[in-house]
Amino acid sequence: MASRVIVVTSGKGGVGKTTTTANVAAALAEMGSKVVAVDGDVGLRNLDVVMGLENRIVYTLVDAIDGHCRLSQAVIRDKRVDNLFMIPTAQSKTKDAVTPQQMIDVCDELRNDYEYVLIDCPAGIEAGFKNAAAGADEALVVTTPEVSAVRDADRIIGLLESMDKSPIRLIVNRIRSDMVKRGDMLGVSDVLDVLAIDLIGIVPDDEAVITSANSGVLLTSQASQASHAFRNIASRIAGVDVPFMNLDSREGIGIFGKIKTIFGF
Amino acid sequence: MSFISNFSNLFGIGRTTRHTKSSDMAKNRLTVAIAHDRTDISPGIMENMRRDIIAVLKKYVEIDEGNIELDLENDSAKGYFALVASVPVMKVRRTHGKP
Numbered sequence: 001m002a003s004r005v006i007v008v009t010s011g012k013g014g015v016g017k018t019t020t021t022a023n024v025a026a027a028l029a030e031m032g033s034k035v036v037a038v039d040g041d042v043g044l045r046n047l048d049v050v051m052g053l054e055n056r057i058v059y060t061l062v063d064a065i066d067g068h069c070r071l072s073q074a075v076i077r078d079k080r081v082d083n084l085f086m087i088p089t090a091q092s093k094t095k096d097a098v099t100p101q102q103m104i105d106v107c108d109e110l111r112n113d114y115e116y117v118l119i120d121c122p123a124g125i126e127a128g129f130k131n132a133a134a135g136a137d138e139a140l141v142v143t144t145p146e147v148s149a150v151r152d153a154d155r156i157i158g159l160l161e162s163m164d165k166s167p168i169r170l171i172v173n174r175i176r177s178d179m180v181k182r183g184d185m186l187g188v189s190d191v192l193d194v195l196a197i198d199l200i201g202i203v204p205d206d207e208a209v210i211t212s213a214n215s216g217v218l219l220t221s222q223a224s225q226a227s228h229a230f231r232n233i234a235s236r237i238a239g240v241d242v243p244f245m246n247l248d249s250r251e252g253i254g255i256f257g258k259i260k261t262i263f264g265f
Numbered sequence: 266m267s268f269i270s271n272f273s274n275l276f277g278i279g280r281t282t283r284h285t286k287s288s289d290m291a292k293n294r295l296t297v298a299i300a301h302d303r304t305d306i307s308p309g310i311m312e313n314m315r316r317d318i319i320a321v322l323k324k325y326v327e328i329d330e331g332n333i334e335l336d337l338e339n340d341s342a343k344g345y346f347a348l349v350a351s352v353p354v355m356k357v358r359r360t361h362g363k364p
């Protein structure tokens with residue numbers, strides 16, 4: 001069994017990397033794979049609260065790297081979803097607490113035990129990003145349909161290409177199909193035209209993302225548009241061809257448009 | 266305002282013709298900004314390029330080397346960057362490329 005190490009990146013901050021890491025990891029685990037989500041945002045620990053595991057932290061990734069514990073001791077098993085695990089990062093350290101080689105070693109050790117290793121990456125293009133991405137084979141690039149986020153995504157894609165990550169695939173998050181239809185938001189096809197990269201998912205702007213993060217439950221535990229979208233992404237990562245819904249059509253907002261919007265993504 | 270335009274307003278038709286959609290503006294601006302980001306040609310590379318272009322042109326024409334302009338220009342209408350050169354030609358060489 002060949003493990004896959006996938007880094008979740010964006011360039012611009014706040015576009016949904018942590019949300020994506022948590023929920024794609026959970027969806028992959030629900031499909032039966034053994035998955036570990038690693039918080040690679042050293043100094044700004046977030047993945048633990050989004051996944052609702054903050055009260056169970058004993059050791060962190062940085063403790064393991066510094067030799068204060070074994071790597072397996074920093075792993076938290078999610079009691080709600082079988083096969084789902086998480087490694088928190090340190091909150092009190094800075095980005096340079098970890099080197100690229102140390103991240104490569106961590107990822108290689110995790111390959112022995114997990115089918116998927118998902119790494120939540122910090123925003124930006126500096127050391128924090130380079131460390132988090134160092135040990136990954138593949139990348140997911142998250143953007144929102146906004147000018148600044150798409151521009152930064154292009155920069156990150158260039159860097160990931162120069163680091164030989166492959167495949168590098170795009171998630172367009174927080175799409176509001178009503179705005180796209182009015183011509184007031186970039187559509188997925190616009191973003192793809194500009195970035196010229198493969199698409200792996202479209203996630204609607206959905207209040208369920210915020211309410212589930214509020215209470216520390218995984219989106220995949222409920223039925224919502226966003227949870228459906230993250231499950232589809234997990235399927236596509238696993239090689240199952242799930243069709244994309246067309247959220248861009250500025251015509252056809254009739255009854256079929258409504259139905260698509262309800263079941264889509 | 267005529268009945269027709271009120272009617273089309275109601276159904277969101279006709280917006281396209283009267284206003285540029287903000288999503289279209291976003292796409293055009295992004296295309297140009299990203300083209301610029303990707304180009305990122307350093308002044309040193311520009312200088313080497315200028316030198317090489319001059320060398321090639323001199324095989325065919327006699328040029329006023331001091332007054333050559335070579336620039337990357339942003340054509341936002343077409344959505345790409347163009348390499349624009351203005352080269353004052355003094356005389357066409359009869360040898361046509363033979364050194």
Ligand SMILES: Nc1ncnc2c1ncn2[C@@H]1O[C@H](COP(=O)(O)OP(=O)(O)OP(=O)(O)O)[C@@H](O)[C@H]1O
Binds near residue numbers: 041122123
């Ligand atoms: N599809 C969505 N619908 C609604 N809200 C969303 C969606 N995706 C993300 N959000 C919200 O946007 C905010 C930022 O999300 P998140 O923390 O996942 O981004 P990030 O890229 O990890 O940020 P950072 O760069 O700071 O690490 C959160 O409040 C989250 O709940």
Ligand SMILES: [Mg+2]
Binds near residue numbers: 018019041046
């Ligand atoms: Mg984050």
